[in-house]
Amino acid sequence: MNKTIWFCQVTLTVIVAMCLRIAPWSSSWELFNPDWVLLTLIYWSIALPERVGIFHAWAVGLLTDVLTGQLFGQHALAYSLVIYACLKLHKRLRQYSFVQQGFFVFCGLLLSQLLFFFIKNLRNPAELNADFWLPVLAGTICWPLLCVLLRCFHLSKQTDIEHR
Amino acid sequence: MAVISSIALLVTEYRGSQLNALRLSLSYVVDPLKYAVDLPSSLVNRASESLGSYATLIKENSDLRDEQLIRQTQLLKLEALEKENVRLRALLENSFKLGEQVLIAELLSINTVPYEHILVVNKGTHFGVHPHQPVLDANGVVGQVFRALPLTSEIMLITDPNHAIPVQINRNGLLTIAVGSGQLNQLNLPFLPSNADVRPGDLLITSGLGGTFPQGYPVGVVDEFTTEPNKLSAGITATPKSLLDRNRELMIIWSNSTPVPLISKPNNTEPTTSNNTLAPANE
Numbered sequence: 092m093n094k095t096i097w098f099c100q101v102t103l104t105v106i107v108a109m110c111l112r113i114a115p116w117s118s119s120w121e122l123f124n125p126d127w128v129l130l131t132l133i134y135w136s137i138a139l140p141e142r143v144g145i146f147h148a149w150a151v152g153l154l155t156d157v158l159t160g161q162l163f164g165q166h167a168l169a170y171s172l173v174i175y176a177c178l179k180l181h182k183r184l185r186q187y188s189f190v191q192q193g194f195f196v197f198c199g200l201l202l203s204q205l206l207f208f209f210i211k212n213l214r215n216p217a218e219l220n221a222d223f224w225l226p227v228l229a230g231t232i233c234w235p236l237l238c239v240l241l242r243c244f245h246l247s248k249q250t251d252i253e254h255r
Numbered sequence: 256m257a258v259i260s261s262i263a264l265l266v267t268e269y270r271g272s273q274l275n276a277l278r279l280s281l282s283y284v285v286d287p288l289k290y291a292v293d294l295p296s297s298l299v300n301r302a303s304e305s306l307g308s309y310a311t312l313i314k315e316n317s318d319l320r321d322e323q324l325i326r327q328t329q330l331l332k333l334e335a336l337e338k339e340n341v342r343l344r345a346l347l348e349n350s351f352k353l354g355e356q357v358l359i360a361e362l363l364s365i366n367t368v369p370y371e372h373i374l375v376v377n378k379g380t381h382f383g384v385h386p387h388q389p390v391l392d393a394n395g396v397v398g399q400v401f402r403a404l405p406l407t408s409e410i411m412l413i414t415d416p417n418h419a420i421p422v423q424i425n426r427n428g429l430l431t432i433a434v435g436s437g438q439l440n441q442l443n444l445p446f447l448p449s450n451a452d453v454r455p456g457d458l459l460i461t462s463g464l465g466g467t468f469p470q471g472y473p474v475g476v477v478d479e480f481t482t483e484p485n486k487l488s489a490g491i492t493a494t495p496k497s498l499l500d501r502n503r504e505l506m507i508i509w510s511n512s513t514p515v516p517l518i519s520k521p522n523n524t525e526p527t528t529s530n531n532t533l534a535p536a537n538e
Contacts, residue, residue: 109285110292115364149260157278158285160373160402160409164264210265 097142100245104131105151109158122222125230127237128155129170129203133196134241136177137184148174165210169203189235197231279380282404289375289407293363300503356509358382360390362502363407372412372435374398376505379406387467389508395473395496396420396461397505412499413474414439422474423462427452430462433474436492439499442475444491455479459493469508 108127116124132151135143152167159166176199177184184192204227208219307315360376378384380403388400390410398418401411413420414435422433429452433442447453457477463470475493 106288109288113289113365114292115296153264154281154285157281158288160375162265163278164260164262167260167264168262 097139101135101139101143101147104135104241104244107131109155112155113158123225123229125226125233126200126203128166129173129200130196130230130234130237131241132170132174133177133199134238136174137181138242138245140178140181143174145171145175145178161207162210162214165207166203169206172206173199173203189238192238193231193234196234197227200227200230279405282406286379286404286406289363289365290377292365293377296364357391357506358384358509360384360408360505360507362505364503372398372415372418372437372439372499373401374410374412374505375407376410376507377407378507379404379408381405383509384408384507389468389472391472391506391508392497392502392504394498395475396468397497397499399467400507410505412439413495414442414499420468420474421462421464422459424453424477425458425460425473426454429453430464433459433493440494441478442493442495444477444493447491453477453491458496 105128108131111127112124128151132143132148136148148170149167152170153164155161155166155170156163180195184195187195201224204224208223358378360378360382363375363377365375384400384403386400386403390397390399396413398410398412398415400408402409411418412435413433414437416435416437418435420433421430423430431444431446431451433444436443442459444453455477459474459477461468461470461472461474473496475495478492478494480491
């Protein structure tokens with residue numbers, strides 16, 4: 092019973108995150124649009140480390156590749172690396188304050204963005220401008236908010252079950 | 256494990272297109288998301304259409320009817336011109352391609368990657384769309400189909416930095432290549448020498464070289480520029496004719512790959528829904 096619940100929760104939030112990823116933002120916010128899918132995955136890997144594993148991250152990354160029409164495997168690679176770090180450190184990360192977590196999330200997003208740039212550069216030499224890093228910053232700022240929201244969602248369903 | 260498999264995937268896709276089948280099947284999972292994200296904006300559009308007042312609808316209707324009449328008369332002339340052109344080409348013993356089929360595709364208002372000028376439309380391989388098809392709007396060339404998925408397809412705009420389109424100056428037939436600049440309102444013409452016969456306001460049309468774009472569709476208008484005599488190339492730019500950021504409906508073109516036979520069977524040429532701008536190009 093519990094298994095289906097968490098599975099639905101994770102799937103639902105990942106779907107919402109994917110929608111946010113491709114939503115038609117105005118052009119100024121588009122530059123800041125953080126990688127919602129990765130943020131959601133980080134949250135779930137810290138909250139449910141025994142359930143959400145690297146394989147899930149890899150599969151979601153593959154779907155994100157198809158969704159955004161990128162080279163196959165780049166999101167999968169970045170997501171599985173970041174989630175691996177999260178799973179290794181989840182006990183410590185749970186004790187951290189939002190600021191410390193934010194720093195970790197910043198590193199994770201930076202790593203994934205670096206990988207994207209590296210892969211993009213392999214295909215066709217691209218120039219790197221400062222705007223490219225804005226999603227990392229925006230993602231770090233959004234992290235506490237997203238964390239609180241997801242925790243409310245996560246725990247509300249769980250207490251429902253316990254009441255029953 | 257995951258790292259190795261993703262790197263393997265990256266390398267395979269980078270080398271060739273063996274993974275297309277996998278991408279196609281996965282796209283069945285994620286394509287509904289694209290439609291879901293598009294839903295609010297299309298609903299708003301539909302609502303504003305259905306809430307439009309009677310008077311505005313009548314006015315719009317009569318405007319459209321007028322416009323259609325004008326277009327129709329232009330098309331009458333076009334048909335005669337096309338026939339004449341085929342005859343003249345036959346005199347020159349030169350084959351000529353005519354007649355294109357179009358499919359109207361609607362833009363999905365989603366936004367996949369910043370910095371890349373790629374649009375997603377709601378027609379895919381189920382409608383017979385295939386990669387490298389030219390895409391137009393009412394004013395000119397928009398881009399080409401970059402990747403066709405079953406339910407949607409991705410279109411690379413002519414302003415994408417990775418896109419280049421062979422063009423010709425309509426006034427004198429000078430051939431060159433227009434490369435995307437990364438800005439929606441600018442194309443670069445990097446291969447024009449500084450003594451080339453180009454004037455601001457010149458119309459660029461597709462030259463038909465390269466085989467992707469049919470000949471004679473308007474691409475852009477040359478901007479104002481100043482030539483510097485000591486420089487080899489005159490950094491000339493052009494503005495795209497099509498409204499790249501404003502229209503929702505695009506036309507995907509199937510160009511007739513077999514040339515029209517010369518004079519033997521001119522009835523075979525189907526002057527279907529070809530663009531009215533074909534006429535001046537066929538000088």
